[in-house]
Amino acid sequence: xxxxxxxxxxxGSSERRHAALDGLMxxxxxxxxxxxxxxxxxxxxxxxxxxxxxxxxxxxxxxxxIVQDVLLSLHMARATWDPARPFMPWIxxxxxxxxTDHARRYKRRQAFDQAASDLAEVFSxxxxxxxxxxxxxxxxxxxxxxxxxxxxxxxxxxxxLRELSLAEAAQQSETTVGAIKVAVHRASRKLKRxxxxxxEERK
Amino acid sequence: xxxxxxxxxxxxDAGPVRPLRSxxxxxxxxxxxxxxxxxxxxxxxxxxxxxxERMLEARFLLEQGAxxxxxxxAAMAALALTMPDAARIWRWLPVVPAxxxxxxxxxGCLRDWAQMGPEGLRLTPDPECLVxxxxxxxxxxxxxxxxxRRGAPLRPSWTLALAALAxxxxxxxxxxxxxxxxxxxMVLVWQVGAVALIAAIAAxxxxxxxxxxxxxx
Numbered sequence: 001x002x003x004x005x006x007x008x009x010x011x012g013s014s015e016r017r018h019a020a021l022d023g024l025m026x027x028x029x030x031x032x033x034x035x036x037x038x039x040x041x042x043x044x045x046x047x048x049x050x051x052x053x054x055x056x057x058x059x060x061x062x063x064x065x066i067v068q069d070v071l072l073s074l075h076m077a078r079a080t081w082d083p084a085r086p087f088m089p090w091i092x093x094x095x096x097x098x099x100t101d102h103a104r105r106y107k108r109r110q111a112f113d114q115a116a117s118d119l120a121e122v123f124s125x126x127x128x129x130x131x132x133x134x135x136x137x138x139x140x141x142x143x144x145x146x147x148x149x150x151x152x153x154x155x156x157x158x159x160x161l162r163e164l165s166l167a168e169a170a171q172q173s174e175t176t177v178g179a180i181k182v183a184v185h186r187a188s189r190k191l192k193r194x195x196x197x198x199x200e201e202r203k
Numbered sequence: 204x205x206x207x208x209x210x211x212x213x214x215x216d217a218g219p220v221r222p223l224r225s226x227x228x229x230x231x232x233x234x235x236x237x238x239x240x241x242x243x244x245x246x247x248x249x250x251x252x253x254x255x256e257r258m259l260e261a262r263f264l265l266e267q268g269a270x271x272x273x274x275x276x277a278a279m280a281a282l283a284l285t286m287p288d289a290a291r292i293w294r295w296l297p298v299v300p301a302x303x304x305x306x307x308x309x310x311g312c313l314r315d316w317a318q319m320g321p322e323g324l325r326l327t328p329d330p331e332c333l334v335x336x337x338x339x340x341x342x343x344x345x346x347x348x349x350x351x352r353r354g355a356p357l358r359p360s361w362t363l364a365l366a367a368l369a370x371x372x373x374x375x376x377x378x379x380x381x382x383x384x385x386x387x388x389m390v391l392v393w394q395v396g397a398v399a400l401i402a403a404i405a406a407x408x409x410x411x412x413x414x415x416x417x418x419x420x
Contacts, residue, residue: 031219040210064206071206072416075213077355079220080286093287097357098415 021087029083040071043091051099057161070098144191151175152190155183223353226282226293233278233350237343237370241377244339248381262314263385265307267376272300274372278347281365285354285413297365308395311387324388332378333397340367340374340401351413360409367405371398 021042027035047067051058058066073094081090145153151173158169159180166184170177223229257263276297283293315323347366356362375394384390 028217029220029222031217033214033217036217037210037214040213044206044210067206068209069415071209071213073355075217076416077287078217079223080354082222082225082286082288085288090288093357094355097287097355101415 018086018088022083025078025081025087026083029078029081040074043074044071047095066098066102069102070095073098147190148187151179152183152187155180156187156191159184160188223286226279226286226289229282229350230275230279233343233347234275236346237274237278237373240342241339241373245377245380251381251383253383254380257385262307262311263379266304266311266390267379269300269304269307270372270376270379273297273304274369274376276300277365277372278369281347281351281362281369282354284358284362284365285351285356287355287357294361294365297368301368305391305395308387308391312391315387323386325386326388326392329384329389329393332382332384332393333400335378335382336371336374336394336397337401338374339377340370343373344370344405348412356413356415358409359413360406363409363412364402364406368398368402371401374398 021039024035024039024042028039044067047070048063051063051066055063074091077094081087148156154173155169158164158172159166164172166177166180170180173180251257276299280294280296283289312324317323344367347370348363351362351366375398378394379385379390384394
């Protein structure tokens with residue numbers, strides 16, 4: 001039986017799914033393009049799910065950027081995987097490394113660190129669970145953002161998401177530091193309330 | 204580019220790859236190149252006239268042994284840092300020989316002081332050490348960087364610093380076979396100092412030399 005046909009990595013127990021990924025990677029190292037294609041798709045899907053769940057403020061394009069970086073890194077480093085060892089810790093180390101690089105770029109270190117520490121867990125949970133989790137997070141934030149006034153949304157985005165200083169944000173929005181402060185405070189309060197309500201409604 | 208298109212193109216271009224062997228097995232090839240080049244340089248420059256005497260001296264052997272062990276373990280640690288799932292113990296490997304190296308030279312300073320007084324700790328300029336160490340370390344460093352680039356640049360600054368430490372320690376090992384300087388403080392400052400300086404400069408260049416695809420330095 002060829003390693004690629006050991007079964008879809010999405011089905012069965014977590015050990016079996018992991019073993020299926022080991023088999024795909026082993027086959028990929030031996031030059032099996034079909035197995036490699038399946039493996040890349042699987043890694044892309046898991047990374048996409050993980051990032052959307054942990055960093056819901058990122059746009060689709062940003063998420064795809066990170067996913068693609070992980071795939072390119074996997075591709076570049078594929079000779080460093082020892083077929084005698086499991087695939088999961090290997091790809092998790094690469095993904096953690098790339099997430100850290102992106103965290104620097106997005107200045108949202110904390111959330112990405114969280115994502116990195118959750119990697120092992122997310123890679124071993126069933127796709128349905130973490131996907132649902134990501135969707136709930138994303139929907140809560142989206143609906144909450146819709147309730148903000150344009151000024152509040154902009155202030156929140158500049159100060160909390162892009163981490164500009166109050167003065168920089170005030171300069172960019174052509175307003176005063178005091179006004180930015182108030183807008184960020186109001187936006188945070190509204191978002192918190194909306195997310196809590198959203199979470200409760202869905203329970 | 205869409206992710207699906209990227210996956211298609213990566214899968215299309217992927218031929219078979221031979222998995223890299225462990226640092227313990229890859230180190231020997233590098234060591235052969237490094238020691239071969241260092242030996243050739245010593246031969247070209249001409250070994251020191253008292254080399255036979257020195258080879259019988261425990262202190263000299265200990266210092267040289269520690270320098271060589273530092274080179275070998277630093278090179279293995281650098282190789283291990285490019286393997287995503289390598290055990291963490293690899294990266295600490297050079298600590299023991301490096302401490303032993305500094306320790307033997309530190310004790311040497313005390314002995315020189317005890318035997319010769321302040322004269323034993325006289326520090327005079329000896330900048331050519333840096334030049335020789337850099338020269339002899341150049342090819343070993345190049346060879347090691349080529350090996351490292353086959354791996355994953357997970358910690359580029361540390362990796363390149365360890366690689367440069369390995370290469371410069373080989374340079375220092377060879378230097379002492381032709382350079383008549385055995386005063387412990389002089390060796391510590393001008394030779395080990397040069398090795399440390401080279402490793403520090405390499406650390407700054409890490410991200411430019413070892414990087415992931417598609418990411419600017």
